[in-house]
Amino acid sequence: MKLVTAIIQPHRTDEVRAALEAAGVKGVTVSEAAGYGRQKGHTEVYRGAEYTVDLVPKARMEVLVDDADAATVTEAIVSAAQTGKIGDGKVWTVTVDDVARVRTGEHGPDAL
Amino acid sequence: MDSGNIAWLLTSASLVLLMTPALALFYGGMSRGKSVLNMMMMSFGAMGVGVLAWITFGYSISAGDTMNDIIGDPFYDFGLADTMASGDAMGIISAGFGATFAIITVALISGSVADRMKFSAWLLFAFLWVIFVYSPVSHWVWGDGFAALLGPDGPLFESLPGPYDFAGGTVVHINAGVAGLVLALLLGVRKGFGKEPMRPHNLPFVMLGAALLWFGWFGFNAGSAFAADGFAATAWVNTTIAAGIGILGWLVVEKIRDGKATSLGAASGVVAGLVAITPACASVDAFGAAIIGLLAGVLSALAVGLKYKFGYDDSLDVVGVHLVSGLWGTLAIGLIANGTINGDAGLFYGGGISLLGVQAAAAAVTIVYSAIATLIIGLALKYTIGLRVSEEVEITGIDLAEHGETAYEEAK
Numbered sequence: 001m002k003l004v005t006a007i008i009q010p011h012r013t014d015e016v017r018a019a020l021e022a023a024g025v026k027g028v029t030v031s032e033a034a035g036y037g038r039q040k041g042h043t044e045v046y047r048g049a050e051y052t053v054d055l056v057p058k059a060r061m062e063v064l065v066d067d068a069d070a071a072t073v074t075e076a077i078v079s080a081a082q083t084g085k086i087g088d089g090k091v092w093t094v095t096v097d098d099v100a101r102v103r104t105g106e107h108g109p110d111a112l
Numbered sequence: 113m114d115s116g117n118i119a120w121l122l123t124s125a126s127l128v129l130l131m132t133p134a135l136a137l138f139y140g141g142m143s144r145g146k147s148v149l150n151m152m153m154m155s156f157g158a159m160g161v162g163v164l165a166w167i168t169f170g171y172s173i174s175a176g177d178t179m180n181d182i183i184g185d186p187f188y189d190f191g192l193a194d195t196m197a198s199g200d201a202m203g204i205i206s207a208g209f210g211a212t213f214a215i216i217t218v219a220l221i222s223g224s225v226a227d228r229m230k231f232s233a234w235l236l237f238a239f240l241w242v243i244f245v246y247s248p249v250s251h252w253v254w255g256d257g258f259a260a261l262l263g264p265d266g267p268l269f270e271s272l273p274g275p276y277d278f279a280g281g282t283v284v285h286i287n288a289g290v291a292g293l294v295l296a297l298l299l300g301v302r303k304g305f306g307k308e309p310m311r312p313h314n315l316p317f318v319m320l321g322a323a324l325l326w327f328g329w330f331g332f333n334a335g336s337a338f339a340a341d342g343f344a345a346t347a348w349v350n351t352t353i354a355a356g357i358g359i360l361g362w363l364v365v366e367k368i369r370d371g372k373a374t375s376l377g378a379a380s381g382v383v384a385g386l387v388a389i390t391p392a393c394a395s396v397d398a399f400g401a402a403i404i405g406l407l408a409g410v411l412s413a414l415a416v417g418l419k420y421k422f423g424y425d426d427s428l429d430v431v432g433v434h435l436v437s438g439l440w441g442t443l444a445i446g447l448i449a450n451g452t453i454n455g456d457a458g459l460f461y462g463g464g465i466s467l468l469g470v471q472a473a474a475a476a477v478t479i480v481y482s483a484i485a486t487l488i489i490g491l492a493l494k495y496t497i498g499l500r501v502s503e504e505v506e507i508t509g510i511d512l513a514e515h516g517e518t519a520y521e522e523a524k
Contacts, residue, residue, distance in 0.1 A: 051309035
C-alpha cells in the first residue's frame with residue numbers, strides 16, 4: 001500500500017478531488033497547510049511599509065491506495081493541479097506498512 | 113428656544129459619541145491579533161475616564177468663566193450641577209456635546225502606543241490629559257464665546273483676522289497628534305519595530321471603523337455650528353467632499369509608490385480628509401474642500417513613512433494622519449478660506465498673508481503647549497507607576513496579560 005501526499009495550490013482542490021474520484025479513489029483527506037518552495041513567500045505593503053510573508057497558504061491532500069494504483073493516482077493529481085506557474089506544489093509517495101479500518105477492524109488492502 | 117437646533121445638537125452629540133467605538137474598530141483592525149482587545153479597550157477606557165474628567169473639572173476649565181483668558185474657572189460647575197439645574201436645553205446638550213469631543217480626542221492618542229502601554233497607565237493618562245491638556249486648549253479656541261486666547265478677537269490676535277478652527281483642527285487633531293508623538297517617544301519602540309512584520313490583523317474592521325468615523329464626523333463638523341443652519345449644511349457638504357477626495361489622494365500616492373491601491377489606504381484617506389476639513393469646514397467652498405481633501409490624502413500617505421526614517425514607533429500613525437492633516441487643514445484656512453462663508457478670506461482669495469500667519473501661530477501655540485504638558489504627565493506616570501508592560505508581556509500579547517482575555521484562539 002502507498003500513501004500519496006500532495007501539496008497543491010488551494011484553488012485546485014476541487015479539480016484534484018474530482019480527478020481522484022474519476023480515477024476510482026474512494027476517499028481523501030484534505031487539510032490547510034502553509035509553506036514555501038522555490039516561489040518563496042510574497043511581499044505585502046501596508047501604509048508604505050513592506051512586509052515579507054514567508055509562508056504561503058497551500059492545501060495538503062492525502063490518499064491511501066494499492067501499490068498498483070499509486071502511479072495512476074499521482075498522474076491524476078499532477079494533471080488536475082497543474083497551472084504551469086511557480087508554486088504549483090509537489091506530490092510524493094511513501095510505502096505504508098499497515099492500514100486498519102476502524103469500523104470493522106479489517107487490516108491491509110481490505111481496509112482501503 | 114429653537115427645538116430644531118436642539119434636536120440637531122442632540123443628534124450631533126450622539127454621532128460624535130459613535131466616533132470613539134468607530135475608532136476602536138479602526139485602530140483594532142490595524143493592530144495585531146494578540147493586542148486587538150487592548151487597542152479597543154483604550155478607546156472604551158477613554159469613554160469611561162473621559163466622562164469622569166469632563167464632569168469633574170474638564171467642562172469647567174473648557175467652558176467656565178475665563179481666568180485671564182488662560183483657563184476657565186475649574187470650580188465653575190463641578191458635576192455639571194448648575195448647567196443641569198438650569199433647564200436650558202441648549203446649555204445642557206452643549207455640555208454633553210463637549211464631553212464627546214474630549215473623549216474622541218484623547219482616544220485618538222491611543223494609536224501611537226499600541227501593544228505596549230499598561231492599561232492602568234493609559235487610564236490615568238487619559239484622565240489627566242483631558243483635564244490638563246484638552247480642556248485648556250478647547251477654552252483658548254472655543255471658550256467664552258470665542259473671546260479667549262486663541263479665538264478671533266482674543267488677546268493674542270486682537271487686531272488681526274482669525275484664527276478660525278470650526279470643529280477642532282487645533283484642539284482635537286494637532287493636539288492629539290503631538291501628544292501621540294510625545295507618548296510614543298516616552299514609551300520607546302515595540303520589540304521588533306522596523307524588523308518584524310506587524311501587519312494589520314483585520315482590514316475589514318479598519319474599513320468598518322473608517323465608515324462609521326465618516327458618519328460620526330457629520331455630528332463633529334456640522335454639529336459644531338450649534339444650530340441647524342447654513343453653517344451646518346456647508347460643513348456637512350465640505351466634510352463629504354474632503355473625505356471622498358481624501359481617498360483618491362491617498363490611493364494615487366500608493367499606486368505610484370507601492371504599485372497597488374490598498375483598502376488600508378482608502379480607509380486612511382477617508383480619515384485624513386476628515387481631519388483636514390475639520391477646522392476649515394465652514395470657511396471654504398466646495399473647490400476648497402476638494403483641494404483640502406486631496407492634499408490631506410497625499411501628505412498623510414507620504415508622512416506615515418517618516419516614523420521608520422526617524423525611528424519613533426507611532427504605531428498606527430497618529431502623527432502621520434492627525435498631526436499632519438490637522439496642520440494642513442488649519443493652515444489651509446489661511447490660504448483658501450473664501451471670505452464669504454465665515455469671516456476672513458485667505459491668501460489666494462485676496463485676504464493677504466496675515467490670516468495664514470495667525471493660523472500658523474494658533475497651531476504653534478497648540479503644538480508647544482500640548483508637547484510640554486503631555487511630556488510632564490507622561491514623565492510623572494513613567495517614574496511612578498510606569499508606562500510600559502514587560503518584554504515578556506509584549507511578546508506573548510498584551511490582551512492576555514492586561515485583560516485576561518484573547519480575541520482569537522490563535523492570535524499572533
